[in-house]
Amino acid sequence: MTAAIEAENLQKVYRSGRGVLGIDFEIGEGEIFGFLGPNGAGKTTTIRSLLGLTHLTAGRARIAGRDVVRDSVEVRRITGYLPGDPALYDTMTGRQHLDLALGLRAIRDRRHATAIAERLEVELDRRIRQLSRGNRQKVAILLAMAHDPQVLLLDEPTSGLDPLVQDAFRDLLREEQRRGKTIFFSSHVLPEVETLSDRVGIIRDGRLVAVDTVEALRRSRLRAVQLRYEGEPPDFALVTGVRGLEVQGPAVRFHIVGDTAALFRALAEHPPVDVTITEPSLEEVFRTYYGGRPS
């Protein structure tokens, strides 16, 4: 597969010492790559570096074979970019933003833009200041996709969208993928990345700690389990996949990794009065998989 996005030792270090501390990855054409990490991990800096919006400390990146620094304008011509928390112009309408974005790219054919606007029900004729956060996000998504770019760089794209629009947006991305588009999107929500991506990169404290397929992530999937018993709880220490067991009186807490069959057998033998199984926080994922310290 030809690489649509390549990063080699990508470094952007701010005066605080934070940023992106040298990451490498390669994303193939037509791939959806989820970029997962907690807030402040370096997701936004990575995306802005890929677009040449920030001055790299070291390393290089290419999009569709073009150097993001030397060929920055051309890279932005073939790329659609959705900033995290996009700041648009309050007194302008979505349509005026769209006119500007398409005008600068000398695009006259608006069929693709119109189709996306209709699917996401974007309110194009109201001023940005009159729109809710979700509706602003829809305008920003439209601006990123309107010119039918080869590569999409999306920073927390579903932020602020209601669940129905999130579904429509995911369907849209899958269609774009079928049309051969490459999609790189960041998120701090594990299930979202799981449902959409072919591969996932996990960034923490500016370093790429893992790049894996979603299947591999699912195989080692982590869940947080809380149980409550009427009396003394049974010992779950020997149940397959249990990590980080904590017992406080009648309450038991632990994480379970991968297959849950052994856990359910144990629960059938020792039924609790209350069960809660939740998705873990990213910090819990990092602690469990990568032995990292909490940030």
Next chain:
Amino acid sequence: MTLYRMALRQQFVSWLIWAIVVVLGVATVVSAAPAVADSHALAALLGDLPASVRAVMGGTLMVRRPLDGYLYIKLLMYLPLLIGIFAGFQASSLLAREMDHRRFDFLLGLPLTRRRLLLVRLTALVTSQVAMWAVTILAVIVSIRQQGFRPDVLGYVLVGYSGLLVTLATATGALWASAAARDYATAARWGLGIAAVPFVYDLAVRLATASPGWRYVLPYGYYDPPHLLLTHAFPWLATFVLLAASALLTYGAVRTFEGREV
């Protein structure tokens, strides 16, 4: 919607407010014209003042053309300061405010160089400056005519042109400050300082008359309405020096903007 039109739109409301203030100010000052047009009392008063003060207040103009001399000391002398402050604020908002609001991610995500973005915004700023001076000078000419006098149209056009050169230098200086400042508040303070400090310095040097040549280091030194009104001489020196200074300051602003994080 083009980038240029967008930049003009962003400046329009503040432009309109300043234009209204300036036009009202002009009309108010000129409304006193009949009282001073034929009066030589002001000229007589000037005669008692020290030579340096007389020079600053356009003594020769006052003696030969009392109405224009009166308009100079009440209005023309302060116009580049007033419009310069407007230009300074406008220029400082062009980059620094956008960076404060993190709006450049949208614009710089488009296939557009920072240089082009800055130059388009500067072009819009120049347009608004030209329009501001045109409206101001037109207001002066129309107001004088309304009061029943014949305005010196060519003289006032030259005054407006020279004032425009001064405020362009001010605006490009403020634009550089805007590209370098860490936030909009800092940029706005710089914009105000760039407009006001040279004016005060120039006035101080003229009053002290210690070394009048020094005033040509700063933009207001090139702005001498009494001379323009009396001679109608095209201000070649101001044109060359202030346009060159504006070009240099623009270059500095571009380099600074290209080199910084947004």
